[in-house]
Amino acid sequence: MKREVIGRGTWIDKIASTIISREKEIGRPLKLVSVESGLGASGFPHIGSLGDAVRAHGVSLAIKNLGYDSKLIAYSDDLDGLRKIPTGLPDWLVDYIGKPVSNIPDPIGQCHDSYGSHMSSLLLEALDRLGINYEFLNAAKVYGNGMLTNQIDMILSNVLNLGNKIEEIVGQSKYIELLPYFPICESCGRLYVAHGEKYIREERKVSYICNGTKLGNSDVKGCGYTGEVPISVGKGKLAWKVEFAARWSALGIRFEAYGKDIMDSVRVNDWVSDVILNYAHPLHVKYEMFLDMGGKKISKSIG
DSSP states (O other), X not given: OOOOOOTTSSHHHHHHHHHHHHHHHHTOOOSOXXXXXXXXXXXXXXXXXXXXXXXXXXXXXXXXXXXXXXXXXXXXXXXXXXXXXXXXXXXXXXXXXXXXXXXXXXXXXXXXXXXXXXXXXXXXXHHHHTTOOOEEEEHHHHHHTTTTHHHHHHHHTTHHHHHHHXXXXXXXXXXXXXXXXXXXXXXXXXXXXXXXXEEEGGGTEEEEEEOOEEETTEEEOOOOOEEEEETTTTSEEEOHHHHHHHHHHHHTEEEOOEEGGGHHHHHHHHHIIIIISOOOOOBOOEEOOOBOTTSOXXXXXXX
């Protein structure tokens, strides 16, 4: 029996076909089928970072080959806080531990607006050299322009249900008590040290206290400041356990691959997207990690 050959007969063509079939079943419009690749901006990109973007590009090309318009969104999480100093970067960065990398000066030649911008550019330049077309979005602007405001509101308005579900799915109980949202302390400018205490829905603000946290092996002290931040202007960010879902919904993402190291986060985000945001989560494929010669996962802090 002769098998039907989809597109060029590759696994990427099969995925593209599955995406289109699934979207038709869901009933979503197919005018534009967007795929996403996330760029970590807190450290040096490596072969795994490039591999994720190349795979997403391949899926986008295969979707186009099936007769549908598609684009790759390269999303830089430059609101991520600096947890440790990557190998080879200056020691003065210790003063910026916990601060969003979009708010840290460029430590490599002062040729970009920020630490986050420079790290993002390293991977974007590689994509450009490979001739990969993409639309670049970064967290500082996406949050700052209010693109995720409705999604943040829906998530923070369902925190009790969400906290219980996270514990059920992955066994993590901290979000039963804590909001899955990290304000940027208005006094010390750090992320993660300020803990959201309450969501004031009628004002769309999060009240918080800056009382410290642990980042890696380091204790980062809070400054004790208490305040409120609006969710619409980029003065905080969602936790990973829920942020992917907010992006998928706001940006209309239909496909995103993930490494097995974040599988638990993806499972929670799928539920958040489906149940809380009423947006059917994108199709995924899971891939293995790139390992160094010692058999360890390659780290962005080393590159």
